[in-house]
Structures are given as structure tokens and as C-alpha cells.
Amino acid sequence: MTILRIDPAVADAFPDTLIAAVTATGLRGHEPWPATTAALEHLEQQLADGTWEPADESDPRIEAWHTAYRSFGTNPRRIRPSVDALGRRLAKKGTLPRINPAVDSYNTVSVRHALPAGAFDLGHVTGDIEIRHADGTETFTPLGEPDTTEHPRAGEIIYTDTTDVLTRHWNHRDAHRTRVTEDSTHVAFVLETLHAGRDGHLLETAAGELHDLLVPHAEQVRVSFLIPEQPQATI
Numbered sequence: 001m002t003i004l005r006i007d008p009a010v011a012d013a014f015p016d017t018l019i020a021a022v023t024a025t026g027l028r029g030h031e032p033w034p035a036t037t038a039a040l041e042h043l044e045q046q047l048a049d050g051t052w053e054p055a056d057e058s059d060p061r062i063e064a065w066h067t068a069y070r071s072f073g074t075n076p077r078r079i080r081p082s083v084d085a086l087g088r089r090l091a092k093k094g095t096l097p098r099i100n101p102a103v104d105s106y107n108t109v110s111v112r113h114a115l116p117a118g119a120f121d122l123g124h125v126t127g128d129i130e131i132r133h134a135d136g137t138e139t140f141t142p143l144g145e146p147d148t149t150e151h152p153r154a155g156e157i158i159y160t161d162t163t164d165v166l167t168r169h170w171n172h173r174d175a176h177r178t179r180v181t182e183d184s185t186h187v188a189f190v191l192e193t194l195h196a197g198r199d200g201h202l203l204e205t206a207a208g209e210l211h212d213l214l215v216p217h218a219e220q221v222r223v224s225f226l227i228p229e230q231p232q233a234t235i
Helices: 008-013 034-049 060-071 082-093 101-113 196-217
Strands: 003-006 017-025 117-121 129-133 157-160 165-168 186-193 218-227 232-234
Touching: 003 008, 003 017, 003 165, 003 196, 003 218, 008 129, 017 196, 034 082, 034 101, 034 196, 060 165, 060 196, 082 101, 082 117, 101 186, 101 196, 186 196, 196 218
Parallel strands: 003 129
Antiparallel strands: 003 232, 017 186, 017 218, 117 186, 129 157, 157 165
């Protein structure tokens, strides 16, 4: 089993953090996921009709992440939180990218609720996963760039396992090694907010929606929540 934990220094710096970990086992990524397809198309139709639009950086949910990025030395207008970049892409193109059913599911939930989301193929994770400040010695291989090696700046918040970095700038970009594909069968999805007091109910709703999209295509799906007072969960 893998432990996901928030480092005490991160918990102290962001005391209202709430993270939902949605873990799916026995995932079947090669079969059709009609509910995910319908959710994607519905979101795009709402955008086309003008009845909904993705949150931008003026929205408190996005602005909170911009503030967090600046606090650890990242320019959020150059290196954007994942949900911000995804919403901007949707607003510009009118569609979300189709990657694979599992990724499409969390992308849809993420942009609908303006909450960052990501996922790790636990079959390629080594040891436990920790959310902590980088010390500057770590390595990161970006998604889609298997021959590239980066080094997070000291103080940057990262997800990391015992091998190397899984996500840079907290939730900007995932690693190539633990990317989720159609072949991934054991996956941990994460949804995040820095303002549990304001948006905790929204995150719980989003986690429930993701759970419901995954259930028809997995042997088991479970949801765990991490807060600074209870900073770890088995995933």
C-alpha cells in the first residue's frame, strides 16, 4: 500500500488545505466510458451555449493558487496551475483534449469545479508519496518528455516519491513515469483546495462526481481526505 502525506512545513504554510484522494483499483481503461464522454460533451455544449464558462484567474478558486505559487517563487502567469491552464485552453478552443477515459474524467471534473486535479499510476510509484518543499537536488521528467530532466528550485512545492518528482509547482505538470494511460489499472487521483472552509463542500462534490465516473470501470473506488490535522492517507 502507498501512503500519501502532506509534509508538516506545507501544512503549516497552507493550514486550510484539503485534498481528496480517489483511488481506483482494477481500472479498465480500454473499454468505452459513456458517462465520461457525455460529461465532456455537456460541458463543451454549455460553453458553446454561453450558459457556463471556465473560471479564470479573477475567480477566488484560481486566484488562491496564483497566490500560493508566488509564495514559493513561481510566476503563475508563466507557469500556470493545471486547472487554470486547462480552463484557458477550453475557453480558447471550445473543447477539452481527449487523452484517455481516466484522464478525461478528472479533467472534466477539475475544470467544471475550478479545482486542480491530477493522477498517478500507482504501478509506477516507488514507496510513499509526499507533498513537500523541494530542496533543489530532486529530478523531474515532464509528461511527454521522457528524455528531459529538470530540477525543481529549492522551496518549490512538489509531489515526490522515493525515486523522483511526480508533480512540479504543486500541481502544474505531472511526471512521465507515473502518467495514467489506458493500461493503468491502479490509479490515485487527487483534487485540491487551499480553502477548505470556503470550498470544502465543492471539493467533496467534485470527488463524488469523479468517484461516480470511475465506479462502472473499476473493481473498487475509495475516497480519502487529507487535512493538516490528518495529513496522510493510504491510497
